[in-house]
Each structure stands twice: as C-alpha cells, then as structure tokens.
Amino acid sequence: MTFEELKLTRQFIRAVEQAGYNAPTPIQEKAIPPIRSGQDVIGIAQTGTGKTAAFLLPTLQKLKYPQGMEPRAVVLAPTKELVLQIHEQAERFAQFTELRCLALYGGIGYKKQLEAVQAGQDLLIATPGRFLEIYQRGGFNPKKITTVVLDEADRMMDMGFMPQLRLVQELVPSKRQNLLFSATFPERVQRLADEFLLWPTRVEATPQSTPVATVQQFSAALPNVATKLHFVKYLLTERYPEARAMVFVREKDQAELISRGLADALKGQVRSIHSNKGQNSRIHAMDLFREGAIRCLVSTDVASRGIDVPETSLVINFSVPRDPHDYVHRIGRTGRAFRDGEAFTLVDPSEGYALERIVELTQTPIAPFDVPAELPVEETPRWEKQAQARTIDGEMRKRDPNYKGAFHEKKKKTAKRPVKKGNRPPKAKRG
Ligand code: AMP
Numbered sequence: 001m002t003f004e005e006l007k008l009t010r011q012f013i014r015a016v017e018q019a020g021y022n023a024p025t026p027i028q029e030k031a032i033p034p035i036r037s038g039q040d041v042i043g044i045a046q047t048g049t050g051k052t053a054a055f056l057l058p059t060l061q062k063l064k065y066p067q068g069m070e071p072r073a074v075v076l077a078p079t080k081e082l083v084l085q086i087h088e089q090a091e092r093f094a095q096f097t098e099l100r101c102l103a104l105y106g107g108i109g110y111k112k113q114l115e116a117v118q119a120g121q122d123l124l125i126a127t128p129g130r131f132l133e134i135y136q137r138g139g140f141n142p143k144k145i146t147t148v149v150l151d152e153a154d155r156m157m158d159m160g161f162m163p164q165l166r167l168v169q170e171l172v173p174s175k176r177q178n179l180l181f182s183a184t185f186p187e188r189v190q191r192l193a194d195e196f197l198l199w200p201t202r203v204e205a206t207p208q209s210t211p212v213a214t215v216q217q218f219s220a221a222l223p224n225v226a227t228k229l230h231f232v233k234y235l236l237t238e239r240y241p242e243a244r245a246m247v248f249v250r251e252k253d254q255a256e257l258i259s260r261g262l263a264d265a266l267k268g269q270v271r272s273i274h275s276n277k278g279q280n281s282r283i284h285a286m287d288l289f290r291e292g293a294i295r296c297l298v299s300t301d302v303a304s305r306g307i308d309v310p311e312t313s314l315v316i317n318f319s320v321p322r323d324p325h326d327y328v329h330r331i332g333r334t335g336r337a338f339r340d341g342e343a344f345t346l347v348d349p350s351e352g353y354a355l356e357r358i359v360e361l362t363q364t365p366i367a368p369f370d371v372p373a374e375l376p377v378e379e380t381p382r383w384e385k386q387a388q389a390r391t392i393d394g395e396m397r398k399r400d401p402n403y404k405g406a407f408h409e410k411k412k413k414t415a416k417r418p419v420k421k422g423n424r425p426p427k428a429k430r431g
Helices: 010-018 024-036 051-063 080-093 111-118 128-136 155-156 163-172 187-196 224-237 251-264 279-291 324-331 352-362 383-401 404-416
Strands: 041-044 071-077 099-106 123-126 146-150 175-183 201-204 213-222 245-249 269-271 296-300 316-317 341-347
Touching: 010 051, 024 051, 024 175, 024 201, 041 224, 051 123, 051 128, 051 146, 071 128, 071 163, 080 099, 080 123, 080 279, 099 111, 099 383, 111 128, 123 128, 123 163, 128 146, 128 163, 146 163, 146 187, 155 163, 155 175, 155 245, 163 187, 175 187, 175 352, 187 352, 224 245, 224 251, 224 316, 224 341, 245 251, 245 383, 251 269, 269 279, 279 296, 324 341, 324 352, 341 352
Parallel strands: 041 175, 041 201, 071 123, 071 146, 099 123, 146 175, 213 341, 245 296, 245 316, 269 296, 316 341
Antiparallel strands: none
16 A cells, blocks of 8 residues: 555655655554544554654645644644654645644753744644643633544553543534544553544454564573672673663663673663652653664663654563563664664573563564673672562462462571661663
C-alpha cells in the first residue's frame, strides 16, 4: 500500500517522502482510513510501529489550515519527553502547511507556553497536567476542540492521570473524535476507553506483548551488581565497541551509579536519565545520544517510556524488570524503524522468576549467553545477598502461600548484630 492510497493530501505526501518513509507501516494502513472517516479508534501499538504518524497524519489533515485562535485538536501524552517527540513529528508532517502546533509540558515555567497558546494554535500536544493548568490560566477556550488523542494510554493510567483525563473530558465538546493509542490493553485501559470513546474501531499493530521480531534476545546469569557492571563494560568495549546502547535499571540511584561506573570505560560517552534530573538535562542527554555524541544512555523505565531512539542497536536490562510488560517496552527501544538489534538481560540468582514471567508473556525464548571465562567475578556483599534472599522468599511465597521463608529465620538471628559500614544497601527509589 502507498500513502496516496491512504488518501493523504499532497502536503502530507511530500512531508512523509521527505521524512524518508517509503510506505505506510501496518498500523498506519489500519488506523488512517477509520480515523480519516471520523470514527473513534483504539490503536494497540508499541512505540516503534509508526503509531505516532498513524494518528498525527489524519489529524493534521483534518485540521487542514490555520483557523481562528483556539486549538481544534489535542494530543495528550504521559511525559514531557513523549510530548516533545510527538511535537517534533507534528512539525515535520505539517511543514508544507501553515498549521500551528505547540507542545505544553511541565517542569518549566508556564508563562511562555501561555503566551504561545494565546498567540493562536491549531494542535496542542500536552501532558494532562499542563494542559489543564494552561486552560485554568485562561490560555484557550476548549470549545473548538473536535479531536482528542490519548497516546500511551496504559502509561497514563499507570501514572494516575485518570482524574485529569476526566477533567479534560468535561471541558471539551461532547461531539468530537477520540483516538486512543496504547502498547498494551489491560482492564484499566478498557475502562478508560469505555468512558472516552464511542463505538470505537479497534486496530492492532502486532499481537499484544510481542517483542519486535528483529531483536535477538539473550540472558546472562551473573551473581551481583559489581559483576554485572563488568559484563556491561565487556559488551560495550569488546563485543559491541560501536553500538549505541540503552541500559535500563530499576531505580534512579542505580542509574547514577552505573553511569558513573561506565564513564571511564566509555571515555565519558555516557549519561543517565531519571526523574531526579531536570527537564533540560534529560533532553540534552537524549539529543547527545541521538546525534551519536554519546554512546550509552542509562535510564529508568519511567524516564524512558516512549522515547524514540531509532539509532539504538543494543538494549541492556541491568536488572530483570518485575513487570514483564516493561520488558517488551524496553526492548522496543531497539529494533525500531525496522533495524536489527540485540537485547541482553542480566539475571542475578533472585531474578530467575521474573525472567520466567517474561518468557511466559512473550512466548519467545531468550537464549542463555555464555559469559566469557575471563570476566572478573566479584563476591556478593552481604546486603546484596540479603536483598536477593528476600526477593527469592517473596517469589516462593507468591507461588506457595504456606512457604516458610528461609530468610525470615536468618533475619531473626542476625537482627541484633550492628550493621557494619559498607554493608548497608543503597537506598532504593523508583523513577
Ligand atoms: P513511533 O512508533 O511513532 O514511535 O515511530 C517509530 C519510528 O518509525 C519513528 O522514528 C518514525 O519516524 C518512523 N516511522 C514512522 N512511520 C514510518 C514509515 N511509514 N516508514 C518508515 N519509518 C517510519
């Protein structure tokens, strides 16, 4: 199929040609016709499938040309990074039109954004919170909004945006077109769809929870964090000395530690992104990574969700994600825009269960990788052993409610001993 057959008008055909797209992706083929005909649409699509263009192209085409001062369409997305990325694509697709697109997101003062909205816009791309704030400060009249897009709806639900989304729904006219895009479709997204959409048409890019087919997946058994760090250095300096890699960690403190731990081996070409970092520093790190000025980005799930970095060829899961859906999202960073990629998941003795859950969900084998014999193996410090034992206990108890944890008894015996310095676990924070 071609973009002409999808009945895109000349300005948009030119824009996709200039973006280097030869043909529509499957989600574009499936979603663009019902969106063009004005239906409500649910799109189940991971990042990397071309879903952004699938909703932006027909939405921009419907807006056609600038009209009045008030926005007529809004795309809501969970994070600033995603808002900026969608905005960048919108600007690209609208370049041969006069349409005005504006990004609204928090983390910086609202004044400039308020003025920009008041200057007249056609399409707003916003986080729900900032959208409401700009409205409450008198930025715009929402009564002209006839298209509402909810992107990454599953993550918006995870992040607790339901109350804001309900408020948005009350503001915008009830006669409107609604589009909802989500990588997964759990019950809470179904409920959101029931509240927001009317007789939606459902289209799906790939079956739910299938990792991108071009990604080769490996797991490596390693005893502890310190040895995992050696292995990451080995991957990045010896096995894939050219690759651009994203390293995923569970907690923001760990992102910082690992990024520092890799700095020497990578000659400084590494940055970390997590929720403690300022907005500008995160965007700057991502730009450096895209341009190739740095080779490695260490990130938490929250910070990375929805980031589109087609240049990534290697994904390293420093720890096994507890939610198997996060795994699918993480390895979705690579293999994007149809490139080949590799994903390594580093597994300590307590993480085997989490890995099993992933294989169960994805129904794809993850090949065990033979760790090179010369890799230095560090001893596991006591705090880490205890943390691992606690995780194993928790997993065993989940499987068998009558299970009496081995760790419990040990804990009683050792509880009175003072904790030696250096044996303290690092504080754990998500984000
Ligand atoms: P998305 O799934 O929207 O995050 O898009 C993933 C990547 O695919 C982005 O870099 C897009 O620019 C790119 N892309 C979207 N549609 C196409 C297409 N039809 N042909 C080639 N690349 C595309």
